Amino acid sequence: MRAVFLAAALAAAPAAARDIAFTFDDLPAHSALPPGVTRLQVARETIAALKAAGVPQVYGFINGVKLIQEPGTDAVLKAWRAAGFPLGNHGWAHLGLSKIDEGTFESELLQNQPILRSLSGRTDWRWFRFPFLDEAYGDPAKRAASRAWLAQHGYRIAAVTASFGDYAFNEPYARCVAKGDTAAIAELEQAYLDAASDSIRLSETEEKAQFGRTPPDILLMHLGAFDGHMLPRLLALYKANGFRFVTLEAAAKDPANVGLVDPKLPPLAGRALSDAQSGARLQHIATFCQ
Numbered sequence: 001m002r003a004v005f006l007a008a009a010l011a012a013a014p015a016a017a018r019d020i021a022f023t024f025d026d027l028p029a030h031s032a033l034p035p036g037v038t039r040l041q042v043a044r045e046t047i048a049a050l051k052a053a054g055v056p057q058v059y060g061f062i063n064g065v066k067l068i069q070e071p072g073t074d075a076v077l078k079a080w081r082a083a084g085f086p087l088g089n090h091g092w093a094h095l096g097l098s099k100i101d102e103g104t105f106e107s108e109l110l111q112n113q114p115i116l117r118s119l120s121g122r123t124d125w126r127w128f129r130f131p132f133l134d135e136a137y138g139d140p141a142k143r144a145a146s147r148a149w150l151a152q153h154g155y156r157i158a159a160v161t162a163s164f165g166d167y168a169f170n171e172p173y174a175r176c177v178a179k180g181d182t183a184a185i186a187e188l189e190q191a192y193l194d195a196a197s198d199s200i201r202l203s204e205t206e207e208k209a210q211f212g213r214t215p216p217d218i219l220l221m222h223l224g225a226f227d228g229h230m231l232p233r234l235l236a237l238y239k240a241n242g243f244r245f246v247t248l249e250a251a252a253k254d255p256a257n258v259g260l261v262d263p264k265l266p267p268l269a270g271r272a273l274s275d276a277q278s279g280a281r282l283q284h285i286a287t288f289c290q
């Protein structure tokens with residue numbers, strides 16, 4: 001009898017708890033929209049899913065240029081703040097560090113600051129997410145200069161330790177909705193969840209090899225229409241895999257992540273975020289509904 005109970009208890013026990021901080025890039029406007037869908041609808045859908053799952057203090061990283069390119073999208077940033085979520089800096093025009101000079105890097109950050117300051121109240125907006133996660137790894141001098149600037153201006157780096165390529169699904173989704181191709185949409189949905197499952201396994205393998213444990217992950221997401229559409233299922237998937245949702249601040253404190261986040265510390269190599277299989281999947285879905 002006792003053995004039966006024990007077996008049942010073991011079967012019901014979730015996998016060892018892992019922590020993850022969800023973070024969203026490209027506010028207020030990311031990628032293509034399906035016909036009739038607004039940026040504000042995407043934001044509201046995303047916020048509602050995060051709130052329903054109890055995800056705390058979700059950072060949204062902004063590109064100020066979008067407020068000019070798509071007038072009225074300040075409503076997205078206001079909705080994000082009204083939900084109690086903080087904003088961070090993602091560069092004014094989303095330029096990769098490898099492709100710009102030092103002066104441009106600085107103005108990319110500075111141009112966003114009045115927006116961040118005016119919307120943030122007392123919350124800490126001095127977190128920088130490098131566009132394209134491009135820290136100029138191949139140019140140590142440029143990388144060092146950017147880190148020195150960030151340190152001098154009180155920024156921390158919103159490093160990424162996990163990504164499943166969520167951004168790649170938003171354009172095909174918009175096309176497939178416009179065509180009314182429900183079979184292709186169903187395939188996209190499954191591929192998105194498969195990609196996330198693979199990422200969960202990859203980060204576990206990589207982290208156990210490097211640290212002998214699974215430190216908190218910092219997950220890269222984007223404020224896209226398909227992301228909003230999939231978010232309730234995605235959050236359920238992470239929960240089913242034993243994840244607890246934590247803040248960026250909390251995840252950044254782990255010794256495994258401190259060196260990625262603090263620009264005053266010696267630069268580290270970035271973490272592996274994908275493998276050949278996930279690359280092939282993203283190439284495949286990019287062809288949908290063309």
Ligand SMILES: [Zn+2]
Binds near residue numbers: 132
């Ligand atoms: Zn971005």
